[in-house]
Amino acid sequence: METDPSNWITALQRSHDHLRSIVSPLDAEQLASQAYPSEWSIAEVLSHLGSGAEIFGLFVEAALSGEEPPGREAFPAIWERWNAKSPSEKADDALDQDAGLVGIFGGLDPERLEALQISLFGMDLDANGIMLMRLREHAVHTWDVAVALDDDAVVDPPAVELMIDGLGQLVARVGKPLDDPLSLVVRTVEPERAFRLELGEQAIPRTCRWSSAGRSTSTG
Numbered sequence: 001m002e003t004d005p006s007n008w009i010t011a012l013q014r015s016h017d018h019l020r021s022i023v024s025p026l027d028a029e030q031l032a033s034q035a036y037p038s039e040w041s042i043a044e045v046l047s048h049l050g051s052g053a054e055i056f057g058l059f060v061e062a063a064l065s066g067e068e069p070p071g072r073e074a075f076p077a078i079w080e081r082w083n084a085k086s087p088s089e090k091a092d093d094a095l096d097q098d099a100g101l102v103g104i105f106g107g108l109d110p111e112r113l114e115a116l117q118i119s120l121f122g123m124d125l126d127a128n129g130i131m132l133m134r135l136r137e138h139a140v141h142t143w144d145v146a147v148a149l150d151d152d153a154v155v156d157p158p159a160v161e162l163m164i165d166g167l168g169q170l171v172a173r174v175g176k177p178l179d180d181p182l183s184l185v186v187r188t189v190e191p192e193r194a195f196r197l198e199l200g201e202q203a204i205p206r207t208c209r210w211s212s213a214g215r216s217t218s219t220g
Contacts, residue, residue, distance in 0.1 A: 005113045008131035019142045031087035036144040043087035050094030051082040053101040063118045
């Protein structure tokens with residue numbers, strides 16, 4: 001997985017710019033129309049991204065200042081404030097909040113980025129780890145907006161290139177137990193990968209990635 005923080009910052013900036021290019025031309029009626037998730041409008045997807053950027057920012061700023069990070073009890077008030085915004089406010093404020101989060105990472109020198117350690121949702125993450133989490137959320141939810149307007153929209157390819165080799169960690173975290181064992185191979189193109197997924201009663205997913213030469217390397 002990519003280890004240079006500057007590449008993650010570039011990917012976050014690109015994803016932000018992509019989202020802004022999609023959202024800026026939309027009027028209030030379009031913002032209120034349904035996004036890809038059946039229960040959310042485009043504005044509500046943006047509200048989710050905006051509140052997420054705010055929460056991520058609180059954790060990063062706490063780590064940088066040496067203060068205690070916010071607890072989960074702080075989140076409902078943030079969500080309620082974002083929920084109360086109009087569709088146009090959700091769009092404008094989400095883009096501003098997102099730009100601010102990208103700016104926090106971009107404003108750190110290499111030494112501070114390397115030293116950054118954040119405890120988030122039961123995980124201890126470095127700068128690359130926290131940016132990976134944000135990019136996963138941002139790139140996919142940007143697609144949630146884009147595909148509602150264009151059936152041919154795809155998740156930003158450069159973001160996918162960075163994220164795909166971290167799938168093993170993600171699957172291991174969200175995998176659920178199954179009564180009947182499951183083993184399957186998932187092959188992707190652009191980028192080309194093949195993953196083997198094995199699930200059972202233990203809910204400990206195991207994924208393997210094959211190189212283009214056909215050799216397999218464990219990723220989880």
